[in-house]
Amino acid sequence: MRIFVTGASGWIGSAVVPELLGAGHRVLGLARSDAAAAKIAGLGADVLRGDLTDTGVLRAGALDSDGVIHLAFVTPSVTEAATRTDAAAVATFVTALAGSGNPLVVSGATLVTPGRPSTERDEIVPAGPIAARISTMRTALAAADQDVRACLVMLPRSVHGEGERHGFVPQLIARARAKGVSGYVGDGATRWPAVHVRDAARLYRLAVEQAPAGAVLNAVGDEGVPTREIAETIGRHLDLPARSLPAGEFEGMFAHVLGTDMPASSTITQELLAWKPTRPGLIEDLEQGHYFT
Numbered sequence: 001m002r003i004f005v006t007g008a009s010g011w012i013g014s015a016v017v018p019e020l021l022g023a024g025h026r027v028l029g030l031a032r033s034d035a036a037a038a039k040i041a042g043l044g045a046d047v048l049r050g051d052l053t054d055t056g057v058l059r060a061g062a063l064d065s066d067g068v069i070h071l072a073f074v075t076p077s078v079t080e081a082a083t084r085t086d087a088a089a090v091a092t093f094v095t096a097l098a099g100s101g102n103p104l105v106v107s108g109a110t111l112v113t114p115g116r117p118s119t120e121r122d123e124i125v126p127a128g129p130i131a132a133r134i135s136t137m138r139t140a141l142a143a144a145d146q147d148v149r150a151c152l153v154m155l156p157r158s159v160h161g162e163g164e165r166h167g168f169v170p171q172l173i174a175r176a177r178a179k180g181v182s183g184y185v186g187d188g189a190t191r192w193p194a195v196h197v198r199d200a201a202r203l204y205r206l207a208v209e210q211a212p213a214g215a216v217l218n219a220v221g222d223e224g225v226p227t228r229e230i231a232e233t234i235g236r237h238l239d240l241p242a243r244s245l246p247a248g249e250f251e252g253m254f255a256h257v258l259g260t261d262m263p264a265s266s267t268i269t270q271e272l273l274a275w276k277p278t279r280p281g282l283i284e285d286l287e288q289g290h291y292f293t
Contacts, residue, residue, distance in 0.1 A: 002026040003208055004061040006052065006089070007071030008045060009036035011166065012107075012159060015201035016069060017043045023205055028065055030057070030072065052085050055092045062096035067103035067149075067208050083132035090140050098146040105207045106140040108133075108154045110193050110218055110264035117193075117223055117263040120154075120216045144213035151207055151215040156193035156264060157257060159200055159219075160282050162290045168192075168257060169282070173234055173291060175254075182235035183245035185259040188228020192257075193264040195221040196279030206273040217269045221277035224263030233283055237292045 003020055007013040008029025017027050017040070027045035030052075031037035037047045048064075050057030052072055062068050070093065073086055093104050111118040124141075126134040143150040158169055176182040200219045207217055228242070235242035247255040270276060280288070 001066040001208070002028060002064070003067050003069055004028045004030070004048070004065035005045070005069045005071060006030045006058075007073070008043075009039040010071060011164060012155075012197060012200060012204075013071045014039070014043065015161070015197045016071065016204045017045050019198075019201040019205045020208075021045065023209075025205075028061055030061060052089045055088055058089055058092045059096045062093050067105070068093050068097065069105045069204055069208055071107055073107070080132070083136065086133060087136045087139070090136050094140070094143040094146060094148055094150070097143070097148045101147050101149060103208045103211070104140060104143060104148050104150040105204060105211070106137060106150065106152055108137045108152045110154045110156050110220060110262070112260060112262045114261075117265040118218075119265050120218050120268040124216070141214055141216070149211070149213045151211040151213070151217060153200075153204055153207055154216060154218045154264070155200065156195055156220050156222075157262065158192055158194035158225075158282055159197050160194060160285050161197035161279070162288075164197070164291070169230070169286070169291065171254070172230070173238070176231075176234050176238055176240055180240060181245070182231045182238065182240050182242040183249060184227045184231040184242070185247050185250070185255065186244060188226055188231060188244060190227050190259060190261040191224030191263045192227060192230065192282070193220045193223060193262065194225055194282035195219050195277060196281075196285065199277040199279045203269070203273070203275050206275055210273055215272065217273070218264055218266040219269070220264045220266035221279070222281045223265055224261075225282050227258050229283060230286070233286045237286070237289065
């Protein structure tokens with residue numbers, strides 16, 4: 001298949017593109033800059049210049065391909081403008097693919113289900129700070145009614161691996177260096193789900209190849225890593241103390257992310273697509289040291 005990939009030059013896209021090419025697919029990658037275009041071409045993919053606001057370009061890319069993997073998102077992702085742009089992009093893909101039976105794989109985030117790990121069968125309800133984005137995810141799933149093989153890949157809070165520079169873990173490391181302490185909220189028992197970027201890339205490939213219309217897939221390797229364990233591992237590598245800090249000490253969304261228990265299961269996904277995470281888990285990856293060089 002020829003797959004149109006948005007976000008092809010990004011952290012996850014840079015793993016998804018080689019995964020697709022290695023399986024014999026052709027890739028058309030969206031590039032909004034010369035640097036992104038050069039990176040995508042260097043991976044061996046074709047390049048389509050434009051960005052998520054160019055709905056005409058998005059439509060052309062979808063029509064010129066056998067399926068779409070939508071990874072790109074305007075940052076910061078919680079702004080009204082960003083969610084409007086994402087909604088317009090997904091609507092464009094649905095319209096372009098309607099009646100074709102072709103796949104549309106849209107990225108989401110694992111859900112938070114109080115008292116237990118979230119699963120692929122939990123209801124996706126628009127609520128909280130990303131309610132608008134969740135509504136767009138629901139729109140993507142509804143495309144199954146228009147003969148689009150649409151599915152969601154739900155990403156955990158950490159998609160880790162060598163080369164990660166901008167996710168929550170690098171930000172925690174930078175914050176620990178700046179503050180002289182590796183912190184967590186409360187007793188640190190809250191848990192993060194996580195996945196290695198190369199395991200996630202393999203799931204995206206399986207999704208575009210095989211996932212049935214309407215599938216929700218959890219790209220989860222570690223069901224839940226205690227935030228205290230993350231902080232202690234970071235502290236040990238930086239030779240800094242790890243301790244509980246008031247939630248107000250954390251900027252932006254960190255207080256919420258560190259203070260909310262959000263484990264997630266991928267059992268259904270593994271059974272549906274015969275996907276098995278094989279790469280290092282988050283703590284093992286941190287212990288390898290590449291995050292600290």
